[in-house]
Amino acid sequence: MTNILYIQASPRPEAKSTAIADAYIAALREQDPNIAVDVLDLAAERLPEFDGNKVAAKMAVIGDQDQNARQKTAWDEIISIAQRFIAADQYVLAVPMWNGGIPYRLKQYIDVIHQPGLLWTLDATTGYHGLLKNKSAVLALTSGAWGPSMPSPAFGIDHHSTYLKAWLNQAGVDIIREIRFQPTIINSDPEGSFKAAVAEAQELAMGIGVY
Incomplete structure (x- = not known):
């Protein structure tokens, strides 16, 4: 059975990014009703602060040092949250752009799970190596x-898709597909553009399934 982790980054139930990702998921389920979809609503999820104990625990792992009791407790919490991410075969991320980047709750989630020995390793000579294997991602943006056709920086800068792809690549996810509804406000035909993005999501699901 294929496991999908569906990450919803917007706190708005009516968010267009969520609606586009929903269309993708629905089209996948039409092909295979047995697909397991784990919905991670970041607005409702309890996420721990990435505090001093967690930073110290991370640095102990990087330095191959023993963790003290508080650091070990913090690291165990990180592992328990990261395992949900690691267990998925495909990631579907519904992410609106906030101030050129990603919503803060998604950044918090990434800061918690993107850890040495869990999602990546670092070699002093060759750099970062992702530990995730045979996984893919779909980004609903x-x-x-x-928008890709809008003058930049006058209409903003994309620290949104670029950040997400760089993060996933560093973790070892190298098959990343994008579905864009951009821009949503400065758009001569927002309804038509949204419908086109939904159709693209459905076609993508029909064409690639979960692979």
Whole structure:
């Protein structure tokens, strides 16, 4: 059975990024009703602060040092949260652009799970190596003013898709597909553009399934 982790980054139930990702998931389920979809609603999820104990625990792992009791407790919490991410075969991320980047709850989640020995290793000579294997991702991306055809920086800068792809690549996910509804506000035909993005999501699901 294929396991999908569906990460919803917007706190708005009516978010267009979520609607586009929903269309993708629904099309996948039409092909295979047995697909397991784990929905991670970041607005409702309890995420721990990445505090001093967690930073110290991370640095102990990087330095191959023993963790003290508080650091070990913090690291165990990180592992328990990261395992949900690691267990998935495919990631579906519904992410609106916030101030050129990603919503803060998604950044918090990434800061918690993106850890040495869990998602990546670092070699002093060759650099970072992702530990995730045979996984893919689909990004449902929206933004109000910025779009691939809009002049930048006048209408914004894309620290949104670029950050997400760089993060996933560093973790070892190298098959990443994008579905864009951008821009959503400065758009001569927002309804038509949204419908086109939904159709693209459905076609993508029909074409690639979960692979």
